[in-house]
Amino acid sequence: MTEIPKEEFILKCTSACAGCPSTLILRYVLKAAGSDTVLVVPACCTSVIQGIYPNTAVNVPLYNVAFAAAAACASGMSEAFQKAGKKTNVIVYAGDGGTVDIGIQALSGAFERETDFLYICYDNEAYGNTGMQRSGSTPIGARTTTTPGGKVHAKKDLDAIVAAHNPSYLATACAAYPQDLFKKVQKALTLRGSKFIHVLAPCPPGWRFSSEMTVEMGKLAVRSGLWILYESEFGKVTINGPSKAAMIKPVPIEDYLSVQGRFKGIDRKAIDALKSQAEQRAKHLQKEAEGIC
């Protein structure tokens, strides 16, 4: 087992909801990154959960920045550290809304410039902080406050957009697999250039399940094949253990959907769309891992 440092960089405790995946993910991101790190956080749950001004629960420097600006801000920071001869890690920690919708042009610009930084998107599949409005990352069929009948459009393929920039490292992770996440953050930070990790964040109030199920929900997402754990180092794709197992023997997607209030009453068409998206994605990644495409 990987030796994970005992030191905590999130002081007890945040003001996040009970069972918050974003807090759990950030805990392991910071354990992997260590104290010589600056976080850049655009408007999202993580802006709020730090605590009450003038106090913060986050024990590394953290810059709260405007919604659209995280990757641009990180670019400047990374450049400044380089000029000063410092090796400080610059990490953007952003929600899905701040990544797939509002921050995407800054993200694209930074990756095009090969900015030396790590961009982490924790994906709770909606605009959580403002009351769970749909985002480009909300899956088809999911009810949000702005899609009360279930979302009509498919989840945006963020990873494909980032992959088109040929980053030095791209990976997915999930709140239910903290050791895997830890290793990926550590690896990303050893590489130069733009790195990206997309972390699934099952959110109890947003997805409408009870707070003890956060980790279970993440495991179900992976075991059903709806969320695939993989990494791509300079374009070379590896599918990680739990997802390899899920590709051989997946649990039914319905086992994942039926335990979440946001999918209550989802119709057959939307379930079939989710299934075929998952299958296509798995096929594509398997081909890439075998070096066929």
Next chain:
Amino acid sequence: MSTRPAISRPIKGASGKTGSWRVFKPVVDKERCNACGICAMFCPDAAISEDLVVDLDFCKGCGICAHECPKKAISMEREEK
């Protein structure tokens, strides 16, 4: 015009204590526990110490530790009001 940046300082208890609003609290059955540490690994707020003591000042009572414990050694008990 001069502006000052709003800077927060890191401190324990930046969001207050949770004991006043928590509804259920985790209670560990030491007989059943095999000290695997899985509960502490998954606690979002790191409220379970290395020697597996729950810090009830900051535990939110989410129940993840109880749900993930492979030995079923943790039960969630309703707080006395």
